[in-house]
Amino acid sequence: MSALHRLQRDCERAFRGAAAAPLLPALVGNAIPAATRVEVYRNNAREICRKALGNSCPVVEQLVGDACFRSLALQYLDEHPSTSGDLQYFGREFPAVLDTLYAKSEYGYLGDVARLELAIESALLAPEARTLDLEALADVPADRLGDVVFATAPSLRLVESRYPVLSIWRAHQSDGEETVDLCSGAEYVAVRRAGDEVELRLIDRPALELGRALDGRASLSQVWDELPDDVRDALTGALKSLAIAGGLSHFSLPGR
Amino acid sequence: MKTRKDALITSAIGSLLAVGAFTLANQGVAQDAEQEQERCYGVVKAGANDCAGPGHTCQGQASEDGSPQEYILVPVGTCERLVNGSTTARTE
Amino acid sequence: MTQSVAGDARPIPAIAGIGLRGPHQAHFLNDKPAAGWLEAHSENYFAEDGIALATLERIRADYPVSLHGVGLSIGSVDPLDTGHLTRLARLVERIEPGLVSEHLSWGAVDGRHLNDLLPLPYTGEALAHVAGRIEQVQDRLGRQILIENVSSYLEFTSSTMPEWEFLVETATRSGAKILLDVNNIYVNSQNHGFTASDYIESIPVELVGEIHLAGHTVQQYDGHEILVDTHNALVCDAVWTLYAAAIARFGPTPTLIEWDSELPPVETLLAEAARAQRTMDSYGERAA
Numbered sequence: 001m002s003a004l005h006r007l008q009r010d011c012e013r014a015f016r017g018a019a020a021a022p023l024l025p026a027l028v029g030n031a032i033p034a035a036t037r038v039e040v041y042r043n044n045a046r047e048i049c050r051k052a053l054g055n056s057c058p059v060v061e062q063l064v065g066d067a068c069f070r071s072l073a074l075q076y077l078d079e080h081p082s083t084s085g086d087l088q089y090f091g092r093e094f095p096a097v098l099d100t101l102y103a104k105s106e107y108g109y110l111g112d113v114a115r116l117e118l119a120i121e122s123a124l125l126a127p128e129a130r131t132l133d134l135e136a137l138a139d140v141p142a143d144r145l146g147d148v149v150f151a152t153a154p155s156l157r158l159v160e161s162r163y164p165v166l167s168i169w170r171a172h173q174s175d176g177e178e179t180v181d182l183c184s185g186a187e188y189v190a191v192r193r194a195g196d197e198v199e200l201r202l203i204d205r206p207a208l209e210l211g212r213a214l215d216g217r218a219s220l221s222q223v224w225d226e227l228p229d230d231v232r233d234a235l236t237g238a239l240k241s242l243a244i245a246g247g248l249s250h251f252s253l254p255g256r
Numbered sequence: 257m258k259t260r261k262d263a264l265i266t267s268a269i270g271s272l273l274a275v276g277a278f279t280l281a282n283q284g285v286a287q288d289a290e291q292e293q294e295r296c297y298g299v300v301k302a303g304a305n306d307c308a309g310p311g312h313t314c315q316g317q318a319s320e321d322g323s324p325q326e327y328i329l330v331p332v333g334t335c336e337r338l339v340n341g342s343t344t345a346r347t348e
Numbered sequence: 349m350t351q352s353v354a355g356d357a358r359p360i361p362a363i364a365g366i367g368l369r370g371p372h373q374a375h376f377l378n379d380k381p382a383a384g385w386l387e388a389h390s391e392n393y394f395a396e397d398g399i400a401l402a403t404l405e406r407i408r409a410d411y412p413v414s415l416h417g418v419g420l421s422i423g424s425v426d427p428l429d430t431g432h433l434t435r436l437a438r439l440v441e442r443i444e445p446g447l448v449s450e451h452l453s454w455g456a457v458d459g460r461h462l463n464d465l466l467p468l469p470y471t472g473e474a475l476a477h478v479a480g481r482i483e484q485v486q487d488r489l490g491r492q493i494l495i496e497n498v499s500s501y502l503e504f505t506s507s508t509m510p511e512w513e514f515l516v517e518t519a520t521r522s523g524a525k526i527l528l529d530v531n532n533i534y535v536n537s538q539n540h541g542f543t544a545s546d547y548i549e550s551i552p553v554e555l556v557g558e559i560h561l562a563g564h565t566v567q568q569y570d571g572h573e574i575l576v577d578t579h580n581a582l583v584c585d586a587v588w589t590l591y592a593a594a595i596a597r598f599g600p601t602p603t604l605i606e607w608d609s610e611l612p613p614v615e616t617l618l619a620e621a622a623r624a625q626r627t628m629d630s631y632g633e634r635a636a
Contacts, residue, residue: 004473005425007504008457008466015462028503030541032572037502039569040576041464048463051609055304065333075327082461085419085432086391087304090463107331109338124301127397132280138273146265154397168338170294183340196399197298220265232264239268240275248272299377299403302370303392305418306608 015041016081046070049077049090056091057117059172060098060110072097088125091118109168109182112161116169116200119157119191123198129153129249140253146221150214152242153249155193158208162186166202190245199246206234207241214242219254358412360385360446360558362600363628364621365414367607368407370400372614376407381614384621385412385446387604391419393443394435404443414447414558414602415440421461422485422495423454423468423478433488440489447558447602449494449527450485452478452518469504470514475521482522494557495519496527499535499564499577511536512550525557530594534587535564535575548594556598561591561624562606579608583620592627600628 001009007026014020020038027034050073054061061069080093095118099111140148159165164184171177188208190201203211209231213223224232231238242248365385368376370392375381386407393401393415407413420432440448453465468474486493497515509517519526528551537544563581566573583591583605595601605620 002425002473003506004469004471004477005457007469007506008425008454011466012457012460012462015464015466016460026504026506028505028540032539032574033570034502036570036572037574040501040567040574041462041466044464045462052304052463055302062334063338064331064335067328068331068333071327071329075329082463083459085421085429085455085461085463086394086435087419087463088391088394090304101329107335110331120296121301124298124400125395125398132272134273134276134280137269140269142266145269146262148269166294171337172334173294173296179337179339181340182338193399194295195298196403197295200294200296220268221261224261224265232261235264236268236271240271243272243275243280246280298399299373300371301400303389303400305389305391306369 011041014038015045016077017042017045046074046077048087049073049082052087052090053094056121057094057114059117059169060094060114062172063110063113063168064107072101088121094118109161109163109165112159112163112165113168115161116159116165116189116191119159119189120198120200123155123157123191123193126155126193128193128195129155129246132243132248132250137251144253146224147219147255148251148253149216149219150248150251151216152211152214152247153192155191155198156211156247157191158211159189159191160186160205160208161188165189166200169200190242190247192246194246201245203241203245204234204238206231206238207245207247210235210238211242211247214248357444358408358446360412360414360602362602364603364605364624365412366605366614366617366621367416368404368413369608369611371611373400373403373407375614376411377403380410381618383411383614383618384625385414385602387414387416387606390415390417390436390439390448393439396438396442401439401442408443412446413443414449414604415443415445416496417448417450418465419455419461419463420450420485421453421455422450422481423452423466423474424456425454425477426456426459428481428484433485437489440491447494448489448491449496449558450482451498452495452515453498465498467498467500467502467504468514470507470509470511471504472508475514475517479518479521482518482524486523492524494525494527495522496560497529497532497536499529499532499539499575501539501574501576503540510542510547510550512547516551516555519555526551526555527558527560528556528594528598529560529562530591531560531562531564531583531587532577534584534590535577538575544590545593548590548597551598553598556601559591559594559598559601559603560606561587561603561620579606580610582616583623588623588627591624592631595627595631600632603628 010023014023024034053073095111095114102110164187166187166189167180171180188203188205190203363384368386368388393404451465533544533547561583562579564575565578567576603624605617
């Protein structure tokens, strides 16, 4: 290992909060001791993590408060060190970490709120969808409707929660409600990019399940075969609801 | 003979056609009574790497000593505005 | 090494500009406030189909734009992240920025990223390593880049030369230009005890292609004062004085006001840019 490699490895360990002792002899100590100087970088590492997570999940940050969020960020940094020079995707394991900590507590909704916030962020990074060509769809012969293959919008993200997750999110926007009743039931949300903005819509569970099943490869008939019975019964409403939410971008008909 | 499957698929696609091209092309302005809709940020969202500017400690933070962190994992923010939380947890 | 930039790329003029941050983008799109030029953090626009890049493309029609990378970790011993470099190359192709810059620092080792701009030891080994890496980046991008001096809070006993010599040698060997961050020079002079003007006097005039100005914070660590480059405040008076000395030496130079945290209204940034512009203008009058 080169001297530079060894030095960077010692720095990385010290700045991440592990033992600084191996690094200290490599540092100039004068009026300000080397150990104090290491503290600046430790603090930076923690702050970078906290800010990156807070940027992705501002509602979770408000919900839990500053002190708790900072602790969560520290724990996250320990468990999921960044693997990229681009911080855009840093928080992707945050919902799972929140689930582990809180799923069995009265704060069980936190993981789902984070999931919704990451869905919004990821929709921002996705391409804009085409609009479904209804004229072409109208031309499909009646006996081939089952062969139609629908593709969902590339920015469509579907979030389900046994909590009113969209209501919680909305309550933390500038014009949001003061309180949310956690007993108001499950919410299913379609998130997608619409031009320069991201749109969030409440949908029902069949629409969410249908959206997950439409993968751009399976025909409607094949999708049907895999759907639970209650979603089959609700197919008409579900497909329409997905389309209105902008979740369907195009369709194809094999052989045409 | 037309099966239940064929009938429901036909009905589903028929409902799409009934929605109409205008509504689909203008999802942003269309309001469907059954669906609530919310729009957010877009171009005003802060970039994730902005804090990664030189220096990085984006806010002045007090120094911390080297002692092991005591995690404060009890939420003390706006969680209190979410009511009936414990009931929900119990019913699951 | 240097290649001319393609087609309708707009050069960065030797005037003051400001950093482009997400919350200000709509203002630049819709109201087009008068700013000399804008600098964007490259990584925020890596998603090729995302809203951010589409927005930057529209803003670019109205302002000269430079791209400033924060995550390439050019001084790291890990192999250069070719995915990261490819995304940067594609972005440079799309935006055709007037300038492309990176930091003279490292941020990752053994695949673990700290996402910070960490100092290198000023040794021959580090110099050879980082100069080679800059050449790799310039070859991949097909253009000269600028390399920026970073703020630091510690020094390594293994260093065999002062920071400014390391910076100049790195630029000279790699064929890169220097993005001179005057605030970082001041921060480091206070944290490490050297004379900031010595640093500036040691930089060859022809190497400097851009200057950065930002605000820092004086923080207490274990009872010691350390200047931390927080980018959340106005440029301080001492840094303005140092900037005037830099302009007297280098002449009018593209100068950027950087602000990342606790972002104020665009007008505050423009006022800071106007102050930098006055410094450059008064230099021009004296020189005339």
